[in-house]
Amino acid sequence: MEWKDVIPVIAGAVVILVVALVVKPALLGEPIGSPPVYIPPAPVPTPTPFPEDGEVSARNFRWTAIDGGVQTTEVTVPEALFLAHRGTPRFSDYTSWGRYALADADRPVLEDLARRIAPPSANPDEGYFRLMNLVFFVQQIPYDRDDNTTSYIEGVLPRHAMYVKGGVEYPKYPVEMLVDGRGDCEDAAILMAGLLDALGYDTVLLRYSDHMALGIRMNEFNPYYAKYTPRYFTYGGRHYYYVEGTDFEWSNVSVGSTAIRGRPLAIGDAIGTGLPSVQSETPEIVPLRYIPVPGEYRIRPARLPAGGA
Amino acid sequence: MGMDPDSPEPSGGLKIPKLPDLKIPKLAVDRRKALTAAGVAVAAIAVLLVGGVLAMSYTEGQQVAAFESHVAASEADIFLVYDKISAHIRTPTNDLSVAECDAHARELAAIARYGRDVTAYHRQIVAADAVPEAYAGAQSAYVRALDNLNRAFTLWSSAAGAYEMHDYFAANRNIGEADSAWRAYAAAITDYDRELRAAEEGAEVPPA
Numbered sequence: 140m141e142w143k144d145v146i147p148v149i150a151g152a153v154v155i156l157v158v159a160l161v162v163k164p165a166l167l168g169e170p171i172g173s174p175p176v177y178i179p180p181a182p183v184p185t186p187t188p189f190p191e192d193g194e195v196s197a198r199n200f201r202w203t204a205i206d207g208g209v210q211t212t213e214v215t216v217p218e219a220l221f222l223a224h225r226g227t228p229r230f231s232d233y234t235s236w237g238r239y240a241l242a243d244a245d246r247p248v249l250e251d252l253a254r255r256i257a258p259p260s261a262n263p264d265e266g267y268f269r270l271m272n273l274v275f276f277v278q279q280i281p282y283d284r285d286d287n288t289t290s291y292i293e294g295v296l297p298r299h300a301m302y303v304k305g306g307v308e309y310p311k312y313p314v315e316m317l318v319d320g321r322g323d324c325e326d327a328a329i330l331m332a333g334l335l336d337a338l339g340y341d342t343v344l345l346r347y348s349d350h351m352a353l354g355i356r357m358n359e360f361n362p363y364y365a366k367y368t369p370r371y372f373t374y375g376g377r378h379y380y381y382v383e384g385t386d387f388e389w390s391n392v393s394v395g396s397t398a399i400r401g402r403p404l405a406i407g408d409a410i411g412t413g414l415p416s417v418q419s420e421t422p423e424i425v426p427l428r429y430i431p432v433p434g435e436y437r438i439r440p441a442r443l444p445a446g447g448a
Numbered sequence: 449m450g451m452d453p454d455s456p457e458p459s460g461g462l463k464i465p466k467l468p469d470l471k472i473p474k475l476a477v478d479r480r481k482a483l484t485a486a487g488v489a490v491a492a493i494a495v496l497l498v499g500g501v502l503a504m505s506y507t508e509g510q511q512v513a514a515f516e517s518h519v520a521a522s523e524a525d526i527f528l529v530y531d532k533i534s535a536h537i538r539t540p541t542n543d544l545s546v547a548e549c550d551a552h553a554r555e556l557a558a559i560a561r562y563g564r565d566v567t568a569y570h571r572q573i574v575a576a577d578a579v580p581e582a583y584a585g586a587q588s589a590y591v592r593a594l595d596n597l598n599r600a601f602t603l604w605s606s607a608a609g610a611y612e613m614h615d616y617f618a619a620n621r622n623i624g625e626a627d628s629a630w631r632a633y634a635a636a637i638t639d640y641d642r643e644l645r646a647a648e649e650g651a652e653v654p655p656a
Contacts, residue, residue, distance in 0.1 A: 174525050175565035177532060180554035183547075235614040241546045430541055430552050431607040431619045435600075435630035438530040439637040441523055441590065444516040444583065444644055 189244060194218035196292075196318045202279040205271040205403075212276070214252055216314045220244055224312040228299045233346055236310050236325065237427030240332035240344075245313045252317075253337045270355075273338065275403050277331040278386040283321035285309045290321045325351040327384030332427055343379050345372065345422035350414050354379030354424065360407055369407025374424040381409045381417075508580040515577045519590060522570035526597070529563045550612075557608035563601035567594045582650070585643035593636035600629035 195215040204210050223244070230236065256276050257269030283290035286307035291297060300309040313333040316322040322330070325344075328351045332342045341356035356377050360369050371380040383404040404411045410418060536555055544552065571594040579587050603626035610618035 174521075174569055175562060177528070177562045178558060180551070180558045183551070183554075185547075230614045232615060232617065234616040238546055238614070243545055243547055246545075428541070428544055428549055429611075429616050429619075430544070430549050431556060431604075431611050431623050432541070433537070433556075433604060433623055433626060433630075435627040436530075436533050436537060437630075437634075438526055438533075439634050440527075441519060441593070441637050442641055442644060443520050443523075444512055444586065445648060 186244070189217040189220040189223075191217065196221055198318060198320050200276065200280070200320075202276050203403075205268055205275055210256075210276075212252070212255060214248070214317045216248055216318050220248075221314060221318050224315050225297055226299075227312075229301055229308070229310055231301055231303075231308075233310075233325075233344075233351075234425050235429070236329060237332070237344060237425060237429065239310055239312050240329045240342075240427050241336060242312055242333075245333060246337065248314050248317070249333045249337045253334045256334075257338060269338070270335070270340070271403075271406075273334050274331065274382055274406070277327050277334065277384055278403055280316065280327065280330075280385075281321045282323060282327075282385045285323055290319060290323070292319050324385050328353045331382065331384045336427065341377070342427060343374060344425040344427070345379075345381065346425055347414070347416040347420050347422050349416050350412075351384075352412075352417070352422070353382040353384055354422075355382050355406065356380075357406070365405065365407065367408050367410055370409040371407065372422065372424060374426070379424065380407045382406050383408070383412050511577070511579050512583060515574070515579050515583060515587060518570070518574050518577055522574060522590075522594070525566045525570060526563075529559065529566055532559045532562065553608050553611045557605055557612075560601045560604035560608060564598055564605060567598040567601060570594060571598065580647075582647040583644075586640055586647055589636050589640035589643050593633050593640060596629050596633035596636055600626045600633060603629060 194217070196218055197213055197215045200212045200214065202210055202212070224242075230238070253273060257272050260266075260269065284306070285300065286296070288294050288296060296307060297309055300307050310329060311319065311322055311326040313330045316326045316330045328344055331353050332344065335342050335353075335355065343354040343356075345352045345354045354372055354374070357371075357380050358378065360371070360380050362369075369380055371378045373379075386402070386404055402411070412418075536552075536559055539552065541549075541552060571591060574587065574594065575591045577587060603622045607619045607622035607626065610616070610622060
């Protein structure tokens with residue numbers, strides 16, 4: 140027997156194998172290959188932390204605490220962190236602005252600041268004072284609109300400022316507001332949310348048609364001294380009390396003086412802002428942490444057919 | 449000279465008889481032989497019928513067995529997906545950092561991809577099964593269940609994609625639509641159980 144006689148036999152065998160293993164299963168719909176397997180997500184490398192010994196931006200804040208005492212606090216922010224934020228495009232969708240408050244890179248600065256403004260205390264009765272000191276600190280940071288160049292330390296609008304109908308929108312990372320020393324309502328709400336989150340408080344952003352404030356979760360808040368009915372909103376079965384992040388009534392005691400005076404806005408006081416939207420609208424609640432959570436996910440076991448061969 | 453058509457005489461001299469001379473031969477009917485022949489014929493037909501029925505029954509049994517094994521394999525793989533889902537859902541999400549939220553969403557995307565591939569794979573197999581007519585309703589309902597599950601996983605995948613783009617409105621919308629697909633899947637499994645029971649009991653399928 141010669142090779143030329145074997146080749147047709149081998150070719151015939153290959154054809155039969157192809158028909159049996161590929162063509163027939165394909166025609167009959169039988170499985171080709173094995174069932175799919177789970178492939179876990181690839182781990183994301185941890186970002187390099189900003190060096191603490193690098194250049195820093197420092198700003199001094201002078202503010203009045205809940206006990207009436209005037210406090211001064213210096214905040215230092217790594218220059219590289221601030222510049223990185225300035226070079227980061229903004230989310231146009233406000234539902235994701237909670238990410239700014241929780242930015243991992245800002246966390247060390249916020250935790251340090253929160254510890255200094257509201258030092259840990261063994262006395263649980265001091266919890267309210269610690270909370271209010273954080274609220275007052277943020278409320279006393281001067282208000283400035285996003286479309287004012289004075290709102291930015293560089294004196295110009297940032298590269299990623301968003302031009303929207305009616306003006307400019309530029310939600311700031313917490314450290315940006317601390318370095319700029321100014322900001323508008325959403326900047327204050329974001330900074331306050333970041334500071335309170337660092338202290339372990341559960342907060343949400345409250346979005347009105349022309350304003351943004353903070354909601355802080357409390358079981359019950361109805362102090363005897365309040366001359367107003369504390370306003371809260373229910374989200375996920377929890378009560379979030381209104382907290383104003385900006386106070387437009389703070390002003391300098393005199394021209395050239397750094398001392399300021401004004402009236403702080405307490406928790407639940409939605410009337411003191413004087414904004415019609417706050418008094419008439421029901422805000423949209425924006426959680427700081429968002430993850431897509433399916434409501435339905437249970438598998439229904441299917442009975443197997445009986446009576447097979 | 450012409451040839452007489454009634455008594456042709458070919459040139460060979462062989463004489464062909466006239467048609468009227470042909471007579472039908474008388475058959476001698478043997479009753480015993482006739483009964484035997486009929487009996488053999490009936491037996492042959494009976495053997496053919498019984499053999500045919502047995503062969504058909506065997507084929508149907510084989511088809512049901514194949515359908516059963518394919519549904520069993522599908523269910524086993526779907527429960528592997530469910531193990532991943534339930535572990536994911538049980539993960540506490542109260543105090544996650546942004547990075548942890550992102551990792552949680554990436555895990556949802558991976559599970560969605562896995563579920564989508566598993567349901568597409570088994571859908572192809574079960575839909576190609578040749579089943580007895582009585583089981584066609586059950587097969588159709590099971591394929592519909594897999595289709596709805598596949599759609600639910602696809603929507604989960606879209607939700608995870610929208611999250612990555614920080615489009616939380618779209619993510620919520622996709623999750624809502626996925627919940628509807630899950631409910632349609634559960635309804636299809638209910639239909640499947642009812643159709644299967646009817647096929648096994650040989651009863652009419654009551655309306656849903």
